[in-house]
Amino acid sequence: MAAIIADNIISPLGCNSKENYEAVLRGKTAIKRYERKFGVHEPFCAALFSDEQWDNLLIDGYSKYESLIIRSIQSAIANLDVNIFETTLILSTTKGNIEDFNGDNDNQCLITQSAKRIADYFGISKEAITVCNACASGSAALLLAHRLIVSDKSKCVIVSGCDVQSKFIISGFQSLKALSSEPCRPFDIERLGLNAGEAAATIVLSHNEDVRAKWYVAAGASRNDAYNNTTPSPKGEGCASAIEAINATANDIAFINAHGTATMYNDQMESKAIERAGLSSVPVNGLKGHFGHTMGAAGILETIVSCYAIDNNVSLGTKGFEEIGVSGKIDIHPYPVATTRSSFIKIISGFGGCNTALMISKNQCHSASQEPELSYASKVCIKSNGQEDCLKSLYHDVLGSYPKFFKMDGMSQLALLASEKLLNDVDLNKTDMGVILFNKTSSLHADKLYLNTISNDTEYFPSPALFIYTLPNIAISEIAIKHGIKGETCFYIVSEYNQELMQSVIKASLSDGMTKSLITGAIDYINETNFEIELNLIKTN
Numbered sequence: 108m109a110a111i112i113a114d115n116i117i118s119p120l121g122c123n124s125k126e127n128y129e130a131v132l133r134g135k136t137a138i139k140r141y142e143r144k145f146g147v148h149e150p151f152c153a154a155l156f157s158d159e160q161w162d163n164l165l166i167d168g169y170s171k172y173e174s175l176i177i178r179s180i181q182s183a184i185a186n187l188d189v190n191i192f193e194t195t196l197i198l199s200t201t202k203g204n205i206e207d208f209n210g211d212n213d214n215q216c217l218i219t220q221s222a223k224r225i226a227d228y229f230g231i232s233k234e235a236i237t238v239c240n241a242c243a244s245g246s247a248a249l250l251l252a253h254r255l256i257v258s259d260k261s262k263c264v265i266v267s268g269c270d271v272q273s274k275f276i277i278s279g280f281q282s283l284k285a286l287s288s289e290p291c292r293p294f295d296i297e298r299l300g301l302n303a304g305e306a307a308a309t310i311v312l313s314h315n316e317d318v319r320a321k322w323y324v325a326a327g328a329s330r331n332d333a334y335n336n337t338t339p340s341p342k343g344e345g346c347a348s349a350i351e352a353i354n355a356t357a358n359d360i361a362f363i364n365a366h367g368t369a370t371m372y373n374d375q376m377e378s379k380a381i382e383r384a385g386l387s388s389v390p391v392n393g394l395k396g397h398f399g400h401t402m403g404a405a406g407i408l409e410t411i412v413s414c415y416a417i418d419n420n421v422s423l424g425t426k427g428f429e430e431i432g433v434s435g436k437i438d439i440h441p442y443p444v445a446t447t448r449s450s451f452i453k454i455i456s457g458f459g460g461c462n463t464a465l466m467i468s469k470n471q472c473h474s475a476s477q478e479p480e481l482s483y484a485s486k487v488c489i490k491s492n493g494q495e496d497c498l499k500s501l502y503h504d505v506l507g508s509y510p511k512f513f514k515m516d517g518m519s520q521l522a523l524l525a526s527e528k529l530l531n532d533v534d535l536n537k538t539d540m541g542v543i544l545f546n547k548t549s550s551l552h553a554d555k556l557y558l559n560t561i562s563n564d565t566e567y568f569p570s571p572a573l574f575i576y577t578l579p580n581i582a583i584s585e586i587a588i589k590h591g592i593k594g595e596t597c598f599y600i601v602s603e604y605n606q607e608l609m610q611s612v613i614k615a616s617l618s619d620g621m622t623k624s625l626i627t628g629a630i631d632y633i634n635e636t637n638f639e640i641e642l643n644l645i646k647t648n
Contacts, residue, residue: 108472109256109264109312110320114411115183117164117175118306118398119156123182127408128415131397132443136426138290138302138399145274148567149281150288154304154399155272169228170204171271173221175307177228180267183309187319195261196226196235197252199244199268200403201578203237203549206273210555210562218549219602231265234608237600239549240580241457242366243329244268245308245406246465247597250327252312253465254615258478262314269307270402275554277303278561279574283337285370293367293393293425294374294439296432301368304399308408315471322414325450325468328352328621329595331542332460333587336575338372339456343380343435345593346456349464350384352621353452360389360466361448362422364413366455367393368400369427373456378435380454380462387436389452390444396426406455410467413451417469422446458575459584461596479617480648484624487529488641489521495635498524509589516553516576518632519585525640526586526626533644541594541622542583545609545629549600550579552632586626594622604629613645623647 115123119137120130137154144151156164166174176198203218214220222235238248245268252264270276280286280303287300315323330352332345339346363386365377381391394409401408416423424442431439449469456462491497498520502512505527512520522544553576560570575581580598587596595616601608613627628642 108315109253109324110315110317111310111322111324112313112317112319113183113187113311115179115309116306116408116411117179118408119154119160120397124411124415128412131394131412131423134426136290136397140288145277146564147274147277147281151277151281151286152288152290152302153272154302156305169224170207170221172204172269173225175271176225176267176269179307179309180229180265183311187311189263191230192232193262194231195233195255195264196231197248197264197266198222198225198235198237199248199266199407200237200239201241201244201270202276205275206271208275208554208558210558213551218600219547223602234602234605236612239598239600240461241459241578242402242405243455243457243461243463244403246453246455246463247329249310249324249406249410249465250329250463251612251615253324253327254618255611256312256314258615258618260611260615264312265309266312266407267307267309268404268407270305270404272303272305274561275558278569279557279577282569282571282574287369290427291369291395292427293369293395294378294431294433295428296430298369298371298374298432301370302395302399304401306398306401306404306408308404308411310407310411323468323471325466325472326353327463327465329461329463329597331587331593331596332462333591333593334460336581336584337458339376341376343376343383345460345462346377346380346454347383349462350380350386350452350454353464353466355452355466357386357388359450360386361417361446361451362390362392363452363454364409365391365393367395367425369395375433377454378433378437381437382435388438390422391437391439392423393425406453410453410465413453414467417449417451420446458578459580460587461580478614481645482648484644484646485529485533486643487525489525490639491637493636514572515585517635517638518550518552518579518630519576519582521632521638521640522582522630523585523589525642526590529626529642529644530590535624537591538593539621539623540592541625542586542592542596543613543616543625543627544583545599545601545604546579546631547600547602548631548633550577552634553577582630617647
């Protein structure tokens with residue numbers, strides 16, 4: 108297992124973890140109502156930094172996103188003797204520097220460039236990895252860090268997650284009718300939608316014998332619904348499968364810290380997943396009523412607050428909850444209650460059907476890992492030939508008839524075609540198959556298309572169909588849905604296709620023995636005439 112040796116949260120409620128935990132315990136919230144904020148047309152509620160707070164947080168020469176992460180990492184490692192040369196940096200975000208993106212500054216706003224600037228600030232020589240797995244990014248980053256340490260791929264890992272709210276993000280969620288103009292009410296019968304939030308959160312992990320250990324990542328798992336890009340499985344299959352994979356019983360757990368977005372489908376799904384996993388008697392809580400949905404920071408921030416709650420023998424309440432509004436049998440309450448148990452489960456789900464579950468404990472326990480032997484079953488490469496209709500021609504040759512193809516963005520089309528060719532005549536169990544993709548440019552092409560729908564206030568028509576594809580992991584979701592793949596799925600952004608780094612991530616992800624085969628490779632889609640993908644099908648022996 109990996110030991111958590113340091114942490115930090117920077118949010119509108121405070122600039123360290125203790126301040127944020129105590130604010131939650133007192134029932135404070137950072138959520139306020141905004142009208143015409145960022146130039147969006149509809150009112151919304153969100154937890155945002157004030158102008159005065161930004162004045163104290165910004166670092167000259169760095170964006171808001173980069174400044175927040177740097178400040179958070181600085182605070183987390185301030186009292187640590189960290190060997191930077193042995194440290195791996197993992198970042199988690201959904202949109203990185205998107206608040207500064209204008210369509211013409213590609214290089215400046217690329218997630219890889221931000222990761223490099225942050226790593227260089229601290230003198231970290233290893234290439235940084237950015238997890239971009241929708242709202243599950245933070246927990247997926249913690250899971251990767253845990254595996255890298257357990258499999259002895261890294262001695263120390265800094266995991267830092269952040270998202271900054273902007274017109275791009277707020278308008279997109281409004282286009283999906285997911286935002287509430289009132290404070291959110293997780294799991295409540297009157298819930299209307301989510302509140303956006305912004306924050307940075309950092310956890311530093313080391314090996315389990317580290318004397319600085321405060322808590323331990325005891326287990327973790329990730330599973331895909333293979334159901335829909337934006338709607339989770341109504342039965343909570345993917346989330347329940349992830350929970351069940353960590354082998355926790357009700358007697359082990361103080362509470363389950365849920366995603367609890369206060370959207371109609373997410374809360375319902377989580378309630379069914381918890382019941383399905385046999386944990387209906389375990390107290391459930393959610394923190395979105397205090398921080399809003401902090402996106403790439405959420406899994407890390409909410410894990411830290413939950414750790415502090417365990418330290419204080421508390422199972423936190425759920426702000427905004429009054430009357431149960433989900434059909435799954437769960438034990439949820441609006442107020443804190445005492446607990447004597449020393450472990451909790453953090454669950455989180457995101458667009459693209461990704462679901463992650465982590466078990467965090469005060470107690471050390473044995474966590475075995477064995478590096479798998481891999482065999483390469485097949486390989487597919489597709490590269491643009493300079494013609495705009497290249498993918499359409501391939502569609503007729505490879506798919507034949509799949510009308511949904513023409514609703515996808517270019518990167519998802521490319522990923523789906525390559526996976527179809529890769530899996531042709533392959534007879535493998537798809538329920539324990541995973542998909543891991545690497546990329547340098549995130550969803551750059553889709554970002555530009557969506558930006559065009561919100562740039563002009565006189566022609567403001569944010570497109571939900573375009574917005575969903577500004578999450579790069581949706582390309583994986585399209586593969587999972589088409590082929591019924593329900594294993595682990597994750598999207599990583601790197602500055603170079605370093606084979607050693609990519610192999611470390613792949614082997615660490617396969618080390619728990621639960622994923623038996625894997626679609627993996629590199630994909631980049633710049634535009635209709637400039638794209639490339641190389642996919643491999645890997646089997647464990």
